[in-house]
Amino acid sequence: MKVLSAAAAFLLASTVSAQTLKSAAASKGKYVGTITDPAYINGSDRTYNTIALNEFNYVSAENSMKWDAIEPSNGGFSWNNADTVVNWAQQNNMKIRGHTLVWHSQLPSWVANGSWSKSTLTTVIQNHVRTVMTRYKGKIAQWDVVNEIFDESGGARSSVFSRVFGGLDEFVTIAFNAARAADPSAILCINDYNLDYSGGKATGMVNLVKRLKANGVPIDCIGSQAHLMVGQVSSSFSSTLSSLCSAAGKCAITELDIRAKTPISSSGLSQQQTDYTTAVRACVNLSNCLGVTVWGITDSRSWIPQVFSGEGAALPWDGSYNKKPAYSGIIAGFGGSSGTTQQQTTTRQQTSTTRQQTTTTNGNTGGNCSARWGQCGGQGWSGPTCCSQGTCTFSNGRRQTFASIVVEMTF
């Protein structure tokens, strides 16, 4: 009897340890992705590479395929870093999300500050999209064709593209048509953040995609970045993802991380585990959600502490590459084993609502600007309302509804 128990325990332990993020994802017909770049692939930190290969089956280049990296001067393409990522992924049987073709951030100054007419900027967009996608034709499964084009209320973010074309429709159409022509087999996505709850931005995305698709623009998928905060994953995360999926026909979670104030507490780690499960499960529950990309592996290499002072700890491995509860949270989201009981989940959701109330009531803390490349705005936002340069333009003043709380936010 004792022998049998030991054997059973061993079998169970082997089964558990054999499960990886990618095996859990595959069991639900999904992929699970991470990010890399040449510094991770060729650098001295071999652990990052090992985990990327063992646990993930999709990859995005964190920075190497952005416009400033790949076409720093007009017609002057720089392929080394992007080639390194593509070759590494191919050699290791990983599929690739191409990130990203048309984005206002990490945009070289020759584009951002050029003096363009519609016609000349059309040529620039078409040339960039065609050249990049043609080089990697058949090698990149999905492309973020346009990225972060909305402001927080769902209108057009101010950028060189929206200014020259007088809105979103025209340049988005140009970019997607060029993308389809360059690689008809690639899944073409429109990608943004703060699509994690119902509200103006998600509605703006759904409306634009429906309108353009009705006009024949080849948009295949909406990417929801999902840069989330511990304890504040909205109760409408799942339904909002579903509406994005329906509008485009397909969707994906493209940049998942769930940040906390640092150092993260043990209850924070536990809440983060639940939040990861919630986010991943939302994709699993949708037949047309393609998969989930986690925006990094280890907390020590995350973009977050650089941008959000005092925050981080957003990823499944800590800074010393120990698996956090978040790891099990992802496995559980993909239907693997999880120790989280319904009762614990309910308690956590209540805590989350309390936290949300505190944060939302405290609201906007005033006119401090975040670091370059920051993101700001969105549900529960209590951080900077502007940033020196880059992604962040705080522009929403909107009515927020969350659980029983209704707070008017004006900025």
Ligand code: G3I
């Ligand atoms: O290119 C310069 C280099 O010349 C300089 O020597 C170096 C010194 O710091 O900085 C380099 O720029 C860095 C850039 O990445 C390219 O490597 C910036 O400092 C760094 O802040 C920047 O951060 C990236 C950020 O995008 C820029 O917007 C992060 O690594 C990357 O994780 C992050 O990813 C974005 C997604 O693309 C879009 N959605 C939001 C997400 C998080 O911001």
